[in-house]
Amino acid sequence: MSRRTDGTRPGAARRKGVIALVAAAATMAATAGLAFAQDGTTTTTTPTQGTTTTPDTTPAKGGGGTSTSGGGGGKSGGGSVRLKAESAGPSKVFFYGKNRATYRYTISGDRPRNMKIQLVNRQNWRVIKVWRKDDLEPGSHKVTWSGNNRHGKAAKKGTYLFRIRTKRGADVDRSRTKGDDRSVSFFPDKFPLRGKHSYGDGYGAPRAGHVHQGQDILADCGKRIVAARGGRVQYSGYQAGGAGYYIVIDGKSTGHDYVYMHLQRGQRAKQGQRVRTGEQIGKVGDTGDASGCHLHFELWSKPGWYSGGHAMRTVTKYLRQWDHWS
Numbered sequence: 082m083s084r085r086t087d088g089t090r091p092g093a094a095r096r097k098g099v100i101a102l103v104a105a106a107a108t109m110a111a112t113a114g115l116a117f118a119q120d121g122t123t124t125t126t127t128p129t130q131g132t133t134t135t136p137d138t139t140p141a142k143g144g145g146g147t148s149t150s151g152g153g154g155g156k157s158g159g160g161s162v163r164l165k166a167e168s169a170g171p172s173k174v175f176f177y178g179k180n181r182a183t184y185r186y187t188i189s190g191d192r193p194r195n196m197k198i199q200l201v202n203r204q205n206w207r208v209i210k211v212w213r214k215d216d217l218e219p220g221s222h223k224v225t226w227s228g229n230n231r232h233g234k235a236a237k238k239g240t241y242l243f244r245i246r247t248k249r250g251a252d253v254d255r256s257r258t259k260g261d262d263r264s265v266s267f268f269p270d271k272f273p274l275r276g277k278h279s280y281g282d283g284y285g286a287p288r289a290g291h292v293h294q295g296q297d298i299l300a301d302c303g304k305r306i307v308a309a310r311g312g313r314v315q316y317s318g319y320q321a322g323g324a325g326y327y328i329v330i331d332g333k334s335t336g337h338d339y340v341y342m343h344l345q346r347g348q349r350a351k352q353g354q355r356v357r358t359g360e361q362i363g364k365v366g367d368t369g370d371a372s373g374c375h376l377h378f379e380l381w382s383k384p385g386w387y388s389g390g391h392a393m394r395t396v397t398k399y400l401r402q403w404d405h406w407s
């Protein structure tokens with residue numbers, strides 16, 4: 082699956098040329114002001130456009146409204162904000178994945194408004210992330226999310242809902258909103274072996290002179306191996322008597338290192354390369370000291386692979402979780 086998440090969705094047909102123009106300009110503005118950088122820095126920027134109107138920073142001072150409306154917030158004499166359409170996708174997203182969660186929304190109104198997008202955990206209704214959108218023009222916009230919470234850490238597994246509010250927190254008019262899916266299922270890691278597989282020796286299995294430090298996953302040679310968690314490829318090397326072709330990835334936003342061994346020689350991720358969760362890093366092989374085609378996988382605790390960390394015996398538990406939802 083290589084669906085682009087940065088382009089305009091083909092299905093989002095727009096009927097009128099005028100609307101298309103406005104939408105295009107708005108999309109550009111939204112792109113320029115994307116509040117989320119992929120590497121986890123959560124900068125909030127305001128979309129700037131050539132035709133910036135004078136910001137009306139106090140919506141409550143509209144036609145006759147003397148701030149008596151309590152929590153009403155964003156409504157003013159200029160009319161309320163109406164949400165015309167919204168959608169979120171893809172339905173399943175992984176932390177720091179190839180396909181980032183994208184929320185697209187179209188608002189109508191007569192002037193720019195101060196809005197915000199909230200990302201809500203549907204289990205406990207906690208807001209885990211906010212994108213502030215000051216002077217947001219009527220039209221179509223989007224935000225993308227690669228899985229960080231507001232503290233820059235990976236969010237927990239769960240279902241997350243995007244919702245648009247006025248800056249003050251009032252809901253928008255959704256009575257005529259098209260689209261009913263504004264949630265995504267989120268997972269922190271992806272099972273690394275794509276294809277039919279079974280579990281072999283786990284952590285602690287006896288080996289000559291030492292114990293097995295990881296989990297073997299048996300599969301045909303040539304099956305795709307993807308990054309269970311994206312990040313920087315710390316090592317991509319070869320060890321004749323042991324690991325064969327192996328890769329160590331410094332997992333993004335976790336202190337853990339992810340280690341893949343006995344890979345086939347060709348098409349491997351290179352040292353220093355940054356890979357996304359779910360991105361192919363190699364293929365199942367039997368290089369090094371391997372009896373038969375399999376992936377030997379290890380997880381290393383902070384500060385990592387042979388630099389003070391240790392191989393984690395919980396590796397099998399994690400793998401089975403990822404296998405279940407991937």
Ligand SMILES: [Zn+2]
Nearest residue numbers: 295296297377
């Ligand atoms: Zn092994």
